[in-house]
Amino acid sequence: MGRPPCCDKLGVKKGPWTPEEDIMLVSYVQQHGPGNWRQVPTNTGLRRCSKSCRLRWTNYLRPGIRRGDFTDDEEKMIIQLQALLGNKWAAIASYLPERTDNDIKNYWNTHLKKKLKKPEMGSDNINVNNKDRFSSSTSSSSSSHCVSRGQWEKRLQTDIHMAKQALNDALSIDQKPVFVPQTTKSSSQTPAYPSSTDNIAKLLKGFMKNSAVYTKTCSDSSVHESSGEVNASESKIDLSEAFESLFGFDQSFGSSPNNSDFSQSNTSPEGSMIFQEESKVGLRFTMFENWLFDETTGGVVVDQGKEDLSNFSFDENPDFFDN
């Protein structure tokens, strides 16, 4: 019934990406910016479908993403946001700019789901049923008709209030902003998985040893500088330089409170193109977000938020949850 899959063409490669493919993709995005994924396989010679390219970029190669263990703060945020938003992983990921929706989804499915099922998880567990409640009442499933709009709004208000309180707790831990990676426990440890910076640097290291593609596609002088550095010795690659070479700016974004610094630190048109998407994340403070974070930063008492909500009309604010 539906459209045929875009990737069932003969000759389209599937499975894990090789370092060479990653380099080709990164090089292409460096030159053209993310987007127009349809053209990527054609222009790069990658035998991958456009979707696969986009996914590889957004979930793995995109700069600014952090891999490895989730911190307690992140975990709490995910739990609360999941209770609040349901399985809207992309929406949840927008609150955790360093994490991809796929990562969050995986973490939920492999860790948090089990954790929340345990009966001893009383306080943290806003409750898993909230998800079911929320999703069932927002979805188009038949069960949604069992709950009136008024009841649904009331429930939602309660859920939001609870989520906000828990989120406030999470955010107030150590009095540190949640978006700063250095606040995380894992940042002081060796990460279980390399960051995307590490990944790309490693790719460069491995790739430049035995591939001519790299020298062909990355022919600008800055890249050659870093490649020469790597070739000169087998010592540890300078990650920041490798990354800077590849993307034309330093990796200070990694410690940036929000990703809007991406575009600020990169003045080239290409670079700004590349990070338009990322920069949007930090600036996406919708009405909901502003309301949510106003309180968590201590500016507004919680009760007032409750009162505001009680006067809030979803009919008059159809874009309340829009991101």
Place this chain on the structure above:
DNA sequence: AAACGCTGCAACCGCCGCAAA
């Protein structure tokens, strides 16, 4: 040391929304 089971993650699949033709 080998076999087996479990876990976690990367990648794929199918559907949906939206915009262009």
Place this chain on the structure above:
DNA sequence: GTTTGCGGCGGTTGCAGCGTT
């Protein structure tokens, strides 16, 4: 108004790595 096709999202799967027996 309809069709087409792209980008995006969420659910699911396959497999590598790890632990246990």
